[in-house]
Amino acid sequence: MDSNSNKNKTIVWFRRDLRIEDNPALAAAAREGSVFPVFIWCPKEEGQFYPGRVSRWWLKQSLAHLNKSLISLGAELVLIKTSSTLDALLECINAVGATKVVFNHLYDPVSLVRDHNIKEKLVELGISVQSYNGDLLFEPWEVYDDSGNAFTTFEAYWEKCLQMPLEPVSILPPWKLLPASGTMTKFSINELGLEDDSEKSSNALLGRAWSPGWSNADKALNEFIEENLLDYSNNRLSVGGNNTSLLSPYLHFGELSVRKVFQYARMKQILWTNEGNSVGEQSVTSFIRAIGLREYSRYLCFNFPFTHERSLLDNLKYFPWQPNAAHFKAWRQGRTGYPLVDAGMRELWATGWMHNRIRVIVSCFAVKVLLIPWRWGMKYFWDTLLDADLESDILGWQYISGSIPDGHELERLDCPEVQGSKFDPEGEYVRHWLPELARLSTEWIHHPWDAPESVLKASGVELGLNYPKPIIDIDLAREHLTKAIRKMWELDAASRGSGSNAAADEEVFDNSDRVETMAIPKVVLKGRAPPSCYTNSSNDQRVPSFQNLKNTNNKKRPKSIQEENPENLLKEGISRADEDLCSTAESSAAKKQTTSSRNSFYVPDSFSMSIGNASQCETSDLMRTEQEQDDMEQHNPSIDGKQH
Numbered sequence: 104m105d106s107n108s109n110k111n112k113t114i115v116w117f118r119r120d121l122r123i124e125d126n127p128a129l130a131a132a133a134r135e136g137s138v139f140p141v142f143i144w145c146p147k148e149e150g151q152f153y154p155g156r157v158s159r160w161w162l163k164q165s166l167a168h169l170n171k172s173l174i175s176l177g178a179e180l181v182l183i184k185t186s187s188t189l190d191a192l193l194e195c196i197n198a199v200g201a202t203k204v205v206f207n208h209l210y211d212p213v214s215l216v217r218d219h220n221i222k223e224k225l226v227e228l229g230i231s232v233q234s235y236n237g238d239l240l241f242e243p244w245e246v247y248d249d250s251g252n253a254f255t256t257f258e259a260y261w262e263k264c265l266q267m268p269l270e271p272v273s274i275l276p277p278w279k280l281l282p283a284s285g286t287m288t289k290f291s292i293n294e295l296g297l298e299d300d301s302e303k304s305s306n307a308l309l310g311r312a313w314s315p316g317w318s319n320a321d322k323a324l325n326e327f328i329e330e331n332l333l334d335y336s337n338n339r340l341s342v343g344g345n346n347t348s349l350l351s352p353y354l355h356f357g358e359l360s361v362r363k364v365f366q367y368a369r370m371k372q373i374l375w376t377n378e379g380n381s382v383g384e385q386s387v388t389s390f391i392r393a394i395g396l397r398e399y400s401r402y403l404c405f406n407f408p409f410t411h412e413r414s415l416l417d418n419l420k421y422f423p424w425q426p427n428a429a430h431f432k433a434w435r436q437g438r439t440g441y442p443l444v445d446a447g448m449r450e451l452w453a454t455g456w457m458h459n460r461i462r463v464i465v466s467c468f469a470v471k472v473l474l475i476p477w478r479w480g481m482k483y484f485w486d487t488l489l490d491a492d493l494e495s496d497i498l499g500w501q502y503i504s505g506s507i508p509d510g511h512e513l514e515r516l517d518c519p520e521v522q523g524s525k526f527d528p529e530g531e532y533v534r535h536w537l538p539e540l541a542r543l544s545t546e547w548i549h550h551p552w553d554a555p556e557s558v559l560k561a562s563g564v565e566l567g568l569n570y571p572k573p574i575i576d577i578d579l580a581r582e583h584l585t586k587a588i589r590k591m592w593e594l595d596a597a598s599r600g601s602g603s604n605a606a607a608d609e610e611v612f613d614n615s616d617r618v619e620t621m622a623i624p625k626v627v628l629k630g631r632a633p634p635s636c637y638t639n640s641s642n643d644q645r646v647p648s649f650q651n652l653k654n655t656n657n658k659k660r661p662k663s664i665q666e667e668n669p670e671n672l673l674k675e676g677i678s679r680a681d682e683d684l685c686s687t688a689e690s691s692a693a694k695k696q697t698t699s700s701r702n703s704f705y706v707p708d709s710f711s712m713s714i715g716n717a718s719q720c721e722t723s724d725l726m727r728t729e730q731e732q733d734d735m736e737q738h739n740p741s742i743d744g745k746q747h
Contacts, residue, residue: 111136112283114195116206120237120357121165122317123172123276127235128205133277139199140173141181143191144295155486157455160306161315163297165356168316178280182290189221199285207237210401211493212408239398243405253406256509261395272362320353328367335386342458343532351490365394400494411497414506421594423587425474433574434469440573442549443523444468446536455489464522466503471516472580477504514588516581523549539569
């Protein structure tokens, strides 16, 4: 520390980087002088993405854990609840006489806008602002194709990443922090309001299964690497038990460094490769691929910040979604009459958790069987998942709904009965979460509607009374999906045939725009080169720009969606984890016919990012091999399921 360092006072703005180890912003501030660690809770700015109950429970525990660690190093974490993050930061700056603010990057659409505006305002006031990469292996603006364009398929993106040099990085935690003193209003952890009294009894159960906090995250990582990584590739497809890494909540809240996770896994891979352990080597390859999907989710959100509102591919704007509130409610409550789907949704409601395989199954059911707009499902997962992660949520639902170039074939509809026999062959998962079917034999557990009346009676099952009949016949659902896809292409063709000159100035609507939903005011950030205040260091976060994107449709974006409540979110369907993503011969042929249309992007000259008002509110056209199907299960950006 130089002679002037004691005069330097730096605000360390914690967000989703709630750890001491490998925290670039904290380490930089500690090297330069005294620090003022602060966490600012601003529900108003969270808008429609205000965290759900279980997510807020985790945040509360994690903040308490972080505070104890900071106190042991000499500096208490200051907690602030406010209606303006900028005002709170200015109050902190004035209270301690700070001349600098540091933080680690976030990439979700809301944070991109907020961070840009805050950094711009602070720089105008003469405050030095420095931001760092504490969340990714590679920054989104570091990975582009040979023409300088953003990648729009995961395989191409990840192949490029694996070719890039990645030196081992280990930022040691500071041994001691010199606190910056100042007088200002502070809040206790309870005063932040992260947990209502009515939520405490339900939340108490979470503590029996999970241990939030960065040091607990480190223990979870070591346990997974040493005990479970070897069999990860074989076990990850089982929907029962803890067969995945269970690291996703820790990664979301930044309690665990993704660089550390990657390096630990790579060391095991090198060891097992040298030993000729092909099982272990394959497991690490699968696991690292999952890390890559998490990276890709941030990459897409940065380069295409509108993807939380609408599909990356422009043809989906014509898909005739069926915003049926009764069907959406039945899906949410696990009352669809399809046991595997219902078991998954009831597990989600009870625990805030689902294995990634189940996430794929229930989201496909919502999008393709019920034709529910994918944004409804995306928002519900955000509200209910313990590891709710907006970037991963966006990528997953866009993938399932065929909204991205390498997404799931929209025309493919898998039967829940067949999936149940494949992934829950003995029916134990269904029996656990659907006690009304607990006495039903394995032969009928995944399709009770086919069981003889005598079997149902002996099992205590009364279809339509204590367990619902199927909400829709699967063959009829397939007919509806086929008709909807046909209608989509008819509307798309009609639009293209209306004249390209007129299309450039045309306001485009899909059926979703006619559904009343929660109002989302627009904050427009023009695509442009980063201003000079963001280029004073290679660490600074850049501003998204579409200047280098080619083959885009520069149409006006749809009008603002008028929204009223969380159930009525809008538009088009989870995680890119579907290991069973083989194309059928029919869907491959259909996909071939529409390739040129599907690869047409709907990217405006200036992009809009939605910030809601409400304060609470997871290739080729040839048939894939079975191994390739299994590999595709890794397409879950939140990393595996029960899950990272």
